[in-house]
Amino acid sequence: MKIQFLYWTECPSHPEAWQRLQRALADVGVQAEIERIEITTDEEAERWKFPGSPTILVDGRDIDPAGAGMPSRLTCRLYHLENGRPSPVPSETMIRRALEAAADSA
C-alpha cells in the first residue's frame, strides 16, 4: 500500500492529521510506504490537484473523495466528521475506512 501525505505548513492541522494517520495504520495493521509531500506554491498545488492541507492519498485515492474536487490551492482543507461537524482534520475513522478499503481491494 502506498500513502501520500500532502501538506502545507501554513495550515496548522497537518501534525494532528499525521498522528491520526499513524494511529489508523496501527489499528488496521497494514504495511504501507508513506511519502510526505510538502506543497509550497500554487503551481505545486495545481500539479498535485491539492484541495487543501492536509490531503491523504491511499494508493492514489483521496480518503475523502467528496472534497477532492475542490479547487487546487494553498489553504486549509475542510472535512466533515461523522457527526456532521466541520473540521480541518480528517477523523481517524475516515482514514481507517480508506485504509481498509485499499487493503480489501489489494
Next chain:
Amino acid sequence: MLEIGQKGPDFTLPGVDGAEHSLADLLARHQAVVVIFSCNHCPYVRAWGDRMMAIQRDYAERGVALVAINPNDAVKYPEDDFESMKKRAAERGFNFLYLRDESQEVARAYGATHTPHVFLLDSTGTLRYRGAIDDNYSDPDAVEFSYLRDALDAVLAGRDPERTVTDAVGCTVKWK
C-alpha cells in the same frame, strides 16, 4: 499587532445586512465589542462557528456585540467574496454582524494574522484580550479553557482577564 491596553482602530465597513457599521457606533451602544477576523472558507472558522453564535446569544443581554470581519482576498478565495458572505450568513442564521474588509486595511491595522483571530475591546475601545476563542477547535465538549468567555466575564465584571493573550489558531489571513 494591536497590544493589550491599546485602543482598537476605528473602522466603518459594509455588513451582510446591507448597512455600514462603525466601531465607534458599536462602542457607544455596548459594554464590550468582540472583533473576530473571520471568513467563509476556513475550516477552523467553521469548526468554531456555532460557538461564535452561542457567545453572541449568551452575552447579548449583557451588552456585548460580536463582529466578524472578513478580510480575505476573494480573487484567490472566491467563496470569501461579499455575495458568498451574505449567502453563508443567511444559511447559517448568523446572529452577529458579518462585515467585509475588502481593502484589508482593518485587518492590517489590528495586526490580524489568522481566521479566526479574536480582539476583545471594552467599552472604551481598549484591547483586553487577543487570541483564540477557546482551546479546542475540534470538540466543543472537550474545551478546558474558554478564553473568550472567561475574558468577557472578567471585563464585564470590571476585572482584568486572567489570560490576556493566547495564540490564534486557524487559517492565515489571505493577503492580496
